[in-house]
Amino acid sequence: MIVVENLRKSYPDLELDEVKAVDGVSFRCEPGQIFGLLGPNGAGKTTVLRTLATLLKPTSGSATIAGFDVEAEAEQVRRHIGFVSNNTSNYDRMSAREMVEFFGRLHGMPEGELQSRASLVYEQLQMTEFLEVAGGKMSTGMKQKVSIARAIIHNPPVLIFDEATVGLDVLVGRSLQNTVLELRDQGKCILYSTHHMREVERVCDQVAIMHNGKILCEGTQEDLREQFNQNDLEDVFFDLMEQQLQPGECE
Amino acid sequence: MNWFNVKRLFVRELLSQLRDRRTLFTTVLLPVMIYPVLGLVMMQVAQFVTESKSNVVLVGEAAFEGLPQFVNPNGEEEGLVTSQDTLLTLIPEEFPEHATLEGVRESLQQRLDSKEFDAALVLSPELHRYLQFLRESVDGTASFDVQPEAIPGPVIVYNSVADKSKIARSRIAGVLDKWEEEVRASLFELGQLPLGVATPVEVQVQDIAPEESQAAQFWASMIPIMLLLWTLTGAFYPAVDLCAGEKERGTLETLLCGPAKRVEIVTGKLLTVMVFSFATSLANLVSIAFTGVFMVAKVMPVGSELHSKLGMFPGWNILWSLVVLIPLVAMFSALALAAATFARSSKEGQYYMMPLLMLALPLSMISVMPNVELDLGTSLIPIAGSALLLRNLVESQFDVAIRFAIPVMASSAFCCYLAVRWATFQFNSEAVLFRESEKWDIRLWIRQLIRNKPMLPTGGMAIFVAIAILMLRYVANATASAPETWQDFVFSNSIALILTIGVPAILVAVLLTNNVMGALKLTPPPVVAVLIAVLLPFLLHPTIIWLGVGIEQLYPVNPAMKAATAPVEAMLNSAPLFALMFVIAIVPGIFEELAFRGVILTGLQKDSRPSSAIFVSAFFFGITHGILQQSLNAFIIGLLLGYIAVRCGSLIPTIIMHVLHNGITVLVARSESQEWLSPLLTDYHGTPMYSPLVAVCGGVIAIGLIVWFHIQTRPKLAVGKSQHAGD
Numbered sequence: 001m002i003v004v005e006n007l008r009k010s011y012p013d014l015e016l017d018e019v020k021a022v023d024g025v026s027f028r029c030e031p032g033q034i035f036g037l038l039g040p041n042g043a044g045k046t047t048v049l050r051t052l053a054t055l056l057k058p059t060s061g062s063a064t065i066a067g068f069d070v071e072a073e074a075e076q077v078r079r080h081i082g083f084v085s086n087n088t089s090n091y092d093r094m095s096a097r098e099m100v101e102f103f104g105r106l107h108g109m110p111e112g113e114l115q116s117r118a119s120l121v122y123e124q125l126q127m128t129e130f131l132e133v134a135g136g137k138m139s140t141g142m143k144q145k146v147s148i149a150r151a152i153i154h155n156p157p158v159l160i161f162d163e164a165t166v167g168l169d170v171l172v173g174r175s176l177q178n179t180v181l182e183l184r185d186q187g188k189c190i191l192y193s194t195h196h197m198r199e200v201e202r203v204c205d206q207v208a209i210m211h212n213g214k215i216l217c218e219g220t221q222e223d224l225r226e227q228f229n230q231n232d233l234e235d236v237f238f239d240l241m242e243q244q245l246q247p248g249e250c251e
Numbered sequence: 252m253n254w255f256n257v258k259r260l261f262v263r264e265l266l267s268q269l270r271d272r273r274t275l276f277t278t279v280l281l282p283v284m285i286y287p288v289l290g291l292v293m294m295q296v297a298q299f300v301t302e303s304k305s306n307v308v309l310v311g312e313a314a315f316e317g318l319p320q321f322v323n324p325n326g327e328e329e330g331l332v333t334s335q336d337t338l339l340t341l342i343p344e345e346f347p348e349h350a351t352l353e354g355v356r357e358s359l360q361q362r363l364d365s366k367e368f369d370a371a372l373v374l375s376p377e378l379h380r381y382l383q384f385l386r387e388s389v390d391g392t393a394s395f396d397v398q399p400e401a402i403p404g405p406v407i408v409y410n411s412v413a414d415k416s417k418i419a420r421s422r423i424a425g426v427l428d429k430w431e432e433e434v435r436a437s438l439f440e441l442g443q444l445p446l447g448v449a450t451p452v453e454v455q456v457q458d459i460a461p462e463e464s465q466a467a468q469f470w471a472s473m474i475p476i477m478l479l480l481w482t483l484t485g486a487f488y489p490a491v492d493l494c495a496g497e498k499e500r501g502t503l504e505t506l507l508c509g510p511a512k513r514v515e516i517v518t519g520k521l522l523t524v525m526v527f528s529f530a531t532s533l534a535n536l537v538s539i540a541f542t543g544v545f546m547v548a549k550v551m552p553v554g555s556e557l558h559s560k561l562g563m564f565p566g567w568n569i570l571w572s573l574v575v576l577i578p579l580v581a582m583f584s585a586l587a588l589a590a591a592t593f594a595r596s597s598k599e600g601q602y603y604m605m606p607l608l609m610l611a612l613p614l615s616m617i618s619v620m621p622n623v624e625l626d627l628g629t630s631l632i633p634i635a636g637s638a639l640l641l642r643n644l645v646e647s648q649f650d651v652a653i654r655f656a657i658p659v660m661a662s663s664a665f666c667c668y669l670a671v672r673w674a675t676f677q678f679n680s681e682a683v684l685f686r687e688s689e690k691w692d693i694r695l696w697i698r699q700l701i702r703n704k705p706m707l708p709t710g711g712m713a714i715f716v717a718i719a720i721l722m723l724r725y726v727a728n729a730t731a732s733a734p735e736t737w738q739d740f741v742f743s744n745s746i747a748l749i750l751t752i753g754v755p756a757i758l759v760a761v762l763l764t765n766n767v768m769g770a771l772k773l774t775p776p777p778v779v780a781v782l783i784a785v786l787l788p789f790l791l792h793p794t795i796i797w798l799g800v801g802i803e804q805l806y807p808v809n810p811a812m813k814a815a816t817a818p819v820e821a822m823l824n825s826a827p828l829f830a831l832m833f834v835i836a837i838v839p840g841i842f843e844e845l846a847f848r849g850v851i852l853t854g855l856q857k858d859s860r861p862s863s864a865i866f867v868s869a870f871f872f873g874i875t876h877g878i879l880q881q882s883l884n885a886f887i888i889g890l891l892l893g894y895i896a897v898r899c900g901s902l903i904p905t906i907i908m909h910v911l912h913n914g915i916t917v918l919v920a921r922s923e924s925q926e927w928l929s930p931l932l933t934d935y936h937g938t939p940m941y942s943p944l945v946a947v948c949g950g951v952i953a954i955g956l957i958v959w960f961h962i963q964t965r966p967k968l969a970v971g972k973s974q975h976a977g978d
Contacts, residue, residue: 015695053508055507055684056685075510078508078510083508088505089500089501091267091502093271094263094266106256106260106511107509147505150505154510
């Protein structure tokens with residue numbers, strides 16, 4: 001469903017001449033699976049996800065989502081994804097209902113279908129209490145729910161969550177993770193980036209650890225623990241950081 | 252483009268702006284409130300000015316017995332300054348004995364400087380003696396033989412720089428007029444003449460301008476400027492909120508990862524900004540109308556000085572101006588949108604308002620300049636043409652307005668198109684949309700420039716060279732002295748051109764690129780391009796000369812400038828041909844090409860489409876020529892040269908064309924060559940010109956050749972075209 005092959009993205013930089021934000025990243029994510037991108041700040045996770053969301057153009061390499069190429073068929077790609085990140089805020093001067101329905105209409109949903117789908121989503125995310133509250137007056141938890149509702153209103157097969165729990169309290173974070181798990185159970189293909197080990201442990205089926213624009217290691221949680229002979233994913237991560245392994249050394 | 256999406260985006264943005272109090276305040280409330288508030292403030296200030304008192308020293312009045320008195324010393328009867336004149340206080344002083352008028356004037360000047368009083372009126376003993384003598388001449392006891400220049404008069408001493416002193420002067424001058432009238436009346440009475448003899452005829456002036464145009468003068472000059480400025484302001488604030496504000500709040504990324512295309516998003520935002528810009532001008536117009544109709548009429552009675560100055564409000568005519576505003580609103584909105592997209596935050600967005608205002612203000616000021624009228628030339632100048640058209644509409648000069656409405660609209664529409672393209676470009680640029688706050692260090696920057704030289708110049712280098720050339724030309728022109736001999740002209744012009752145009756381009760190519768020959772496009776050209784380069788200058792010369800004539804008719808050369816260049820032209824006629832060829836054809840032909848079609852065009856080609864690169868390089872080539880008429884001509888030639896250079900990827904053909912074109916111009920200007928050219932020439936207002944038939948034929952063949960050349964060549968892509976949209 002998501003196929004990324006040798007993706008690279010670099011920027012010119014005064015000090016280093018060129019910053020390789022993403023340096024040859026490849027992975028696959030299937031429907032009904034949560035693929036976790038784990039890495040410290042500045043690892044290149046956001047750049048990968050922004051490229052998949054067609055916000056950035058790759059310098060080289062390719063990526064397809066639901067069979068559409070992110071560069072050549074950007075519009076189709078955007079129709080088939082829902083993107084939630086801590087950079088995608090809601091409009092302050094729009095209510096929750098207006099926000100969600102605006103994006104539904106942009107996706108070209110017929111009015112009847114939009115209304116029935118919206119009711120379902122509001123119910124699922126427990127949003128009915130604050131549908132008429134303006135974005136600027138919402139609590140962080142409410143805002144996050146609206147973001148998810150906005151991303152799933154058109155029922156896309158692929159969902160991308162980029163550091164979506166940053167700044168959320170434990171309760172709201174937990175509820176978001178539960179929503180993600182529910183969406184996985186509905187058969188969505190989910191790409192989930194975070195720098196919290198515990199989150200990965202709880203939600204991700206497949207994990208890739210990123211550092212300096214490269215994927216250092218990839219596999220199921222059990223695979224990684226086994227391979228590094230550690231009980232904890234956090235220990236696996238620190239082992240990797242210390243060894244600064246090259247991708248080739250990791251099966 | 253999906254227009255349903257555009258409509259959805261437009262409605263959303265509009266609602267969002269309508270829910271924003273700050274935007275509503277700046278775009279609707281402020282323009283409505285400003286005139287009534289300004290009017291009230293100005294009236295208060297005006298009252299303050301008229302109510303300040305003036306102290307005027309009156310020197311030497313006591314000696315004038317038997318003449319009308321300024322202030323009656325006995326207080327029984329009033330003098331010329333009555334008790335009603337509470338704002339004018341006269342301080343009488345005697346004319347010092349044995350003092351000269353000059354000495355008195357100097358001492359008064361010193362006292363005036365130390366602000367002892369506001370103005371002084373001096374009636375000298377000479378004036379007294381003269382008036383006495385005048386009386387004796389009138390009653391026949393003396394004969395009148397005074398030369399007019401020897402007549403002494405009353406002297407007013409004041410300081411024109413100090414407003415208070417100026418007011419005092421106007422007040423005492425009014426009293427002096429009455430004094431003079433009484434002196435005259437007493438002399439006429441003495442000579443038993445009727446007073447009417449003093450003004451035997453009275454000049455009558457008749458103004459044929461329609462009453463409504465006369466009355467609208469003030470409004471006609473004010474309304475266009477105010478409307479234009481508010482159109483820009485009304486566009487700017489929503490644009491900043493919709494672009495930079497959205498970036499800041501993180502909602503732009505939400506929108507960009509949604510299904511709408513970039514062009515739909517830009518169009519939706521542009522329409523919203525346009526609505527606000529238009530609403531602001533409309534609100535502003537309503538406010539002007541309200542102030543004009545009600546306040547001026549109510550507060551300033553008909554016949555008062557201020558009323559006659561402001562005149563009658565032009566009424567419904569100004570509604571027409573809203574039609575003119577539409578393309579202008581679109582242009583300003585697109586410009587504001589592009590600038591606001593570039594900004595990272597609302598605060599940064601506000602910084603870009605000033606450069607836009609600096610661009611719009613001088614152009615809109617053209618509408619208040621005397622002697623500038625709406626004609627084909629001025630109508631094509633962006634913003635200025637619209638301002639003049641607005642002025643004509645307010646003045647009810649509909650015949651002129653209708654005649655030039657289409658050129659004004661066309662020019663605005665073209666600028667609007669460019670602005671929209673710029674805005675769309677900004678919206679498609681990753682570097683602009685996701686610009687982080689980067690740390691800029693000049694040392695790192697220079698190090699990188701030198702260490703990582705690109706093969707060919709970048710767009711940034713191209714713009715740098717162009718601006719450096721403009722600045723150097725400006726300094727060179729400002730410091731140059733007029734040449735005295737033709738040798739002087741040839742030497743100084745060649746050196747100046749090489750230093751100001753050739754050197755910056757060559758330096759950038761050598762120091763900042765790795766492929767000097769490629770950067771300067773000094774590569775072998777295809778044979779077909781050389782052939783074209785040799786033929787085109789001959790074929791196109793008549794057309795280009797006629798083009799110059801056309802441009803001069805649109806924008807006539809200032810006679811003062813013509814007079815200033817005449818001696819140099821006369822001097823050059825005596826210069827030998829080889830020297831002229833060197834300075835006018837060879838040096839510019841080589842060095843201007845190295846700069847404009849070399850480094851500048853090559854650099855621009857790297858980061859933008861060939862058509863945009865040609866347009867921008869021709870624009871810089873044009874404005875380097877300094878004088879508007881030459882600039883326009885050079886711009887058009889620059890387009891052709893740029894096209895040839897881009898198509899064949901070499902500078903050699905354009906150097907040949909440039910040298911040949913300038914060389915032919917030098918040759919044709921020489922009187923001796925006009926003999927053998929005579930079959931091609933005709934008489935045009937007393938000077939020989941190519942006959943129009945020759946120009947048309949040459950032009951047609953040239954177009955045919957260019958089409959053939961177009962088919963024969965393919966555009967050469969610049970090597971190392973940028974990988975990143977944003978670098």
